[in-house]
Amino acid sequence: MSVSISELEAVFDQLVEDILEHYRQFKVPESVCMQLRRSLYHNTLGGKYTRSTSVIDACSVLLGKLSNKQFLQAATLGWAIELLQAYLIVNDDIMDGSTTRRGRTCWYLLPEVGMSAVNDACLLESAVYILLKKHFGTHKNYLKLIELFHEVRLQTELGQACDTTTAPAISIAEFTMERFLFIATFKTAYYSFYIPIAAALLFCDLATEKNLQATKDISIPLGEYYQIQNDYLDCYADPEVLGKVGTDIQEGKCTWLIIQAMANCTDEQRKVLEENYGRNGKENEVKKVYEDLQLAKAYWEYDAKQAKEVGDLIANIDESDGLRKEIFSDFLSKVYKIGK
Structure with a gap:
């Protein structure tokens, strides 16, 4: 992996704040924002990050050494895919009746979550498009990315x-x-x-x-x-x-x-x-x-x-x-x- 996990997760920290900032525009109660923040971290982190690192590695091969801006954009694309993955696996765990994921209790089995995990999964997917608009809204291939x-x-x-x-x-x-x-x-x-x-x-x-x-x-x-x-x-x-x-x-x-x-x-x-x-x-x-x-x-x-x-x-x-x-x-x- 050409990028360290700490570097990759540092970008995720920034992106979570982008997502929460978007929620707050709708006057979402802070307690709800914090629950959604917890969902983002619980369901997105802890995997092998194969998809996100592959975006960065591919961009590095195609463009050569990435500038700081290019790295951030490539990492953002990678995290958008990891969020899509999070959306899919939350639903998958519910359908399969799974008990653990990545060594942790599945999100829907946490007592304070339950079947609200279905809506949380939808919000994980919505976060993909929040990030794409914020970071690629002016890119010539924005529509094709969507x-x-x-x-x-x-x-x-x-x-x-x-x-x-x-x-x-x-x-x-x-x-x-x-x-x-x-x-x-x-x-x-x-x-x-x-x-x-x-x-x-x-x-x-x-x-x-x-x-x-x-x-x-x-x-x-x-x-x-x-x-x-x-x-x-x-x-x-x-x-x-x-x-x-x-x-x-x-x-x-x-x-x-x-x-x-x-x-x-x-x-x-x-x-x-x-x-x-x-x-x-x-x-x-x-x-x-x-x-x-x-x-x-x-x-x-x-x-x-x-x-x-x-x-x-x-x-x-x-x-x-x-x-x-x-x-x-x-x-x-x-x-x-x-x-x-």
Whole structure:
């Protein structure tokens, strides 16, 4: 990471004050402002900051050494994406019934918050546009930035819709790789990989049709890679390391692991999966089938193969319009073999 966490979070402190200043224009009671301030810090800080640092790193590759003003603007774009992420995960935690996020109690489970977390999530998303207007309102690509955030939010929500309408709504026998890839593309790829690079290209005025298409062409397989990695970690990682308790099995999620299991299991194992997948307290029965099928080994074989394929795509990027391979190589290095 080219920027330290302390430098990045110092920018966030400034941006929180920008957001609160905007609220105060509407005579919002100070007690409410302080609760919203707490929401901003609780729900936005504490992650890996992959999205925000990727914007800064991409701008540095595209423009060279950033001036103080350029750094602030790039960091602001990065934090706008982190706020979009915060909005999405607050809602995601409510829908999934999650208990922890980033090693902390989920926002909606705090006794003084409860279901007001739904409105807090909406305000987190609104904060994105407060920052974009204040810091990019006169930028030539301001409207395109707004459209980018709206489009990626919609794409992510479509992926979330597909992710939440799985078991018990449908049988695990209906889980297909096609369905999984839709979730990986729309729930993960666009807001984890596409938007940081697309936002950097717009800021640097290099968002040609060719550059944006190349970014999308690599973001989608990166999103697939990252989603499968998340599926693996949800099942196998230590909750202390992961920062949350994995819930994919009991929630009946359409994951890479269950698809592989259904494709390779015996009739007896299939019965175990169908009777236990998506049911609370039955995770160990499902994990036993995964263990018997050696899915952890299959995952690491996939990991190496997919990383090579993404690397080959990066090597073939056309740089004639100013796009740089290094941007995507940096992204891949941030997510490669997490959990190994």
